[in-house]
Amino acid sequence: MDFQTRCVHTGVNKDSAYNSCTTPIYPSSTFYWNDLETNSGYDYTRSGNPTRRALEENLASLEGGIDCRAVSTGMSAITAAMYLFKPGDHIITGNDIYGGTFRLFYDVFTSQGYKFSFVNMRDPDAVKAAIKPETKGLWIETPSNPLLNIVNIADMVEIARENNLISISDNTFLSPYLQRPLDMGVDVVVHSTTKYLNGHSDVVGGAVITKETEHQERISYIVNAMGLACSPFDAWLVLRGVKTLGPRMEAHQRGAIAVARMLDEHPKVERVYYPGLESHPQHELAKSQQEGFGAMLSFDITEDRAFAEKVFKNLKLFQLAESLGGVESLIEYPETMSHASMTAEARKEAGISEKTIRVSIGIESPEDLVADMKNGLDA
Ligand SMILES: Cc1ncc(COP(=O)(O)O)c(C=O)c1O
Structure with missing residues (x-):
């Protein structure tokens, strides 16, 4: 199906009780078990929820990933993605990224032992020059916030592959309608769904979309363990917004x-x-x-x-x-x-x-x- 058809239809068919044409909101925090071994597929909303799952299926499809986790804010999405790394790892990113991302890296994750280089990512040589033995990741934001600098995604993917780095792209500024980093070889995409995906300035949310099972398992684990997932109502709002x-x-x-x-x-x-x-x-x-x-x-x-x-x-x-x-x-x-x-x-x-x-x-x-x-x- 074409992109816009998937915007409207992917993940929305969730109502076996009354055949509603839109995804119902399941606000329940908990789901009862059939017996000690089986349940409906959901047990507790921090770990999983049918409304949130509908949004995750939708966004995974739009970005071309294998799966998605919908979280409470864009910063939660970035936080979850950073747990693909560990203290001591070095990550290279742009020197003109979103201020909140800069703060999270420069302050919060640096104090936990992560290391960062903030370079001019328009210049692949500057990125190559920043690589150290402990470099494990490339964090791409393109176009950058606020100066709309463009990072050459293909060049970054090549550098990541040559050096065995995980590449992560913040696709908030364009949305998958205009740019699909996973198709270009990036490993992970994050979003502030607060922006174009929801599109109506009435929710804060985030998403992490992956294309490798190993990354997906780690992100799912972290989102559940750290309690980062978004509420069913917020998921429903974003799912509604994304249709247009x-x-x-x-x-x-x-x-x-x-x-x-x-x-x-x-x-x-x-x-x-x-x-x-x-x-x-x-x-x-x-x-x-x-x-x-x-x-x-x-x-x-x-x-x-x-x-x-x-x-x-x-x-x-x-x-x-x-x-x-x-x-x-x-x-x-x-x-x-x-x-x-x-x-x-x-x-x-x-x-x-x-x-x-x-x-x-x-x-x-x-x-x-x-x-x-x-x-x-x-x-
Ligand atoms: C590019 C980008 N990424 C991430 C974020 C953080 O998103 P949120 O405010 O939903 O936490 C923002 C917020 O402005 C942003 O512009």
Whole structure:
């Protein structure tokens, strides 16, 4: 079945009692046993739940994995994936990853004995140069948050294979509708389902999708042992959201290219970070490994923070809020918001400054979005 058909149909047929056309929510924390040996396939919701299972089947199919675990947040997904490694292991990642991921690696996992190198992942030689005997993993985020840098997935897969590393890709920014890292040879995909997969800014969630049995068994064990799984209701919301993933992504992208082109011409804008613009230095790479350019974009204004604040106040449609991937457009200031959890030096190294503004384009009319953004910058 085609991708969009699987969005709608995979995992939804779970009701043998009344033939409902949508997956029921099973909020029960526990399931009674038939006898001392057998049960319905579920015993306790931390370990497994039919509604959550429906979502897991759906996401595994969309990403092309063998299985999935749906968890409580994107950070839970990243945490679970990090347990494919152990203290002493070294993991190479980008220097411009999501601030929360940076904090988890730099602070939490480093204090547990994990080691990290944060490098410019656009440069495969920089990744190769960072490899040490104890290197065990490559953590890929592409496009990166917030500067939309593109990591060449095929190059990373090659480096991972040559050096026997587990490659993990955070596919939150594009969703499987636009990019499928597992098909390109990556081992594990993680998501913040809070974003495009759910798509309506009304749930926080995450997912880990694997394609090797060994990885799947470890992730399942960790999610159960650490209690990371999402609630049945949250799973149901994401399953509902994912049904419209394709049409939403198309609508998001129509707005994104229109706003990016306007920003590119605006005198108050110094630089636009959107791989869909032909002028973007990695436009061709993005085109070769993605099926679209997504709807996240960032830009540097010509002036400083005070001007940014004025712009935010002038906007009517773009709400000043963190997060992304919902049907409504959001705008935010990475330095004090999404990337405040990075150190100032790390932000500087990544290229995030007080001029940087990040935008998540919703599915409103492109004309209205362009007019609002233009008005915000002009006023
Ligand atoms: C790329 C990326 N990965 C992971 C996360 C974390 O997701 P969550 O907020 O659902 O924990 C985010 C959140 O913004 C993100 O942008």
